[in-house]
Amino acid sequence: MPSISKKGNNMPESPIRKLVPYSEKAHALGKTVYHLNIGQPDIKSPEIAMDAVKIHSLDVLAYSRSEGSHDYRVKIAEYYKGFGATQIEAEDIIVTTGGSEALLFAFGSIMDVDDEIIIPEPFYANYNGFSVASGVNIVPVISKIENNFALPPIEEFEKLISPKTKAILICNPGNPTGYLYSKEEIQKLAEIVKKHDLFLIADEVYREFIYDGKKFHSILQEKGIEQHAIVIDSVSKRYSMCGARIGYLVSKNKEVIKTALKYAQARLSPPTFAQIASEAALQTPAYYFEEVIKEYSHRRNLLIEELRKIEGIKIGVPNGAFYCIVELPIKNAEEFAKWLLSDFDVDGETVMLAPAAGFYSSPNEGLNQVRIAYVLNEESLIKSVNILKEALKVYKD
Structure with a gap:
């Protein structure tokens, strides 16, 4: 049987996307999954950009x-x-x-x-x-x-x-x-x-x-x-x-x-x-960015405020982008993230996190950390942090 290259075998899986099969299974079971794992903004693209493609x-x-x-x-x-x-x-x-x-x-x-x-x-x-x-x-x-x-x-x-x-x-x-x-x-x-x-x-x-x-x-x-x-x-x-x-x-x-x-x-x-x-x-008006920054700043502040209500975690407070790293009172964030999708929900809802170990090249760094992308609306963020809080109460490594 032909063999795969060493380079191919050494290519790392994306920590952001590797749990997608678990998410898809949760969706198939009828669960609502709040995606905190990926930096896909829910902000509308500028109309001027979309119109340029429609009218060409x-x-x-x-x-x-x-x-x-x-x-x-x-x-x-x-x-x-x-x-x-x-x-x-x-x-x-x-x-x-x-x-x-x-x-x-x-x-x-x-x-x-x-x-x-x-x-x-x-x-x-x-x-x-x-x-x-x-x-x-x-x-x-x-x-x-x-x-x-x-x-x-x-x-x-x-x-x-x-x-x-x-x-x-x-x-x-x-x-x-x-x-x-x-x-x-x-x-x-x-x-x-x-x-x-x-x-x-x-x-x-x-x-x-x-x-x-x-x-x-x-x-x-x-x-x-x-x-x-x-x-x-x-x-x-x-x-x-x-x-x-x-x-x-x-x-x-x-x-x-x-x-x-x-x-x-x-x-x-x-x-x-x-x-x-x-x-x-490139012709997007300045007010578009003013509103976007205002919204992300609000989401960041809300996320940090809600996370600080959870006992035993550490938070890296961001000054830019729309991500933060959170250290959880667990041993292995990847196993926890899988468990959230396969075995836990609150009223049929759960969250998808990005295990942070994949954001390091040093071995054994970030094993109990996750990256959270605050690209969801206010209601979804509050629900997501509450699900995380409840999950940590019952999860056992």
């Missing part, structure tokens, strides 16, 4: 350019200039099939097999998959829930740098923690990558989702690291358009863009209709 003049649904529509990239560059990234031009941007493809292009363009990339953990779970697919080794910098996942001193990164280190990757604000990097932290990271001649990759897809009056600082605003900086971006969460699968890779480094374009050519082009919708979305 295309006679042929043709390929676009491999790097994406020129007009669209010009408008993306204007978007970046709007928050201070004044040096970005259309030729510095490659439109990708989601932020995921942008990450794969970045990994493939700057790293060889067995090279190393330093990433603060917990981190977006698919970074593990991208590293396996690229043959790259993750070197983690561990942050702890006890201090709200604040980074250890930036200088700790330097201790991990080896001859194989090619890049530092951050998610800002963070998935799964909601951690927001300060301007000072970004500046320290900038100094490190300049000093050691590394790339600094910033996954900034949650840029708009910042709370408590705090300010976001992009690596594209940092002077002097233009040749080191690579930004990963996406329309998925910004415009509640996850199904569009449109992202960007952005860099002033011409060799990075030239190399990433080879990968883009190999997959031909990003989807045409999705680019039409995403280009129109």
Whole structure:
């Protein structure tokens, strides 16, 4: 019998999606499942984006350019200039099939097999998959829930740098923690990558989702690291358009863009209709985001307030994105999450959580933690936390 590749066997399952069969079985039994496991916003996509697809003049649904529509990239560059990234031009941007493809292009363009990339953990779970697919080794910098996942001193990164280190990757604000990097932290990271001649990759897809009056600082605003900086971006969460699968890779480094374009050519082009919708979305009025941020801020505050009523848990309070990590008074969050779906309900209702161990690369980290996405409405969030509270009263490891 033909064998599967070692790389294929080593590819990790998504901690966000691996419990789907349990959820489907719960649905089949007639249970209501509140999905706290995945960052699929329930906010409506901007009407201007949806209308652009409904009302189009295309006679042929043709390929676009491999790097994406020129007009669209010009408008993306204007978007970046709007928050201070004044040096970005259309030729510095490659439109990708989601932020995921942008990450794969970045990994493939700057790293060889067995090279190393330093990433603060917990981190977006698919970074593990991208590293396996690229043959790259993750070197983690561990942050702890006890201090709200604040980074250890930036200088700790330097201790991990080896001859194989090619890049530092951050998610800002963070998935799964909601951690927001300060301007000072970004500046320290900038100094490190300049000093050691590394790339600094910033996954900034949650840029708009910042709370408590705090300010976001992009690596594209940092002077002097233009040749080191690579930004990963996406329309998925910004415009509640996850199904569009449109992202960007952005860099002033011409060799990075030239190399990433080879990968883009190999997959031909990003989807045409999705680019039409995403280009129109750039005209979304400011009040849309004001309302969205107000709503997510309310949901975050409500979630934290309700969770704090549960005895024995720890909460990482997020300053951005729409996730938080919660440490539960149990031994194994994955087994607990399965049990919630297969063996527990409150009046026919239960919840689906994302076990947090999959957001670490270090073994035995996050085993009793879960990630909660607060993308549900107020009533559903309150019900979900109550179900969690009742479940913890009766669950036995």
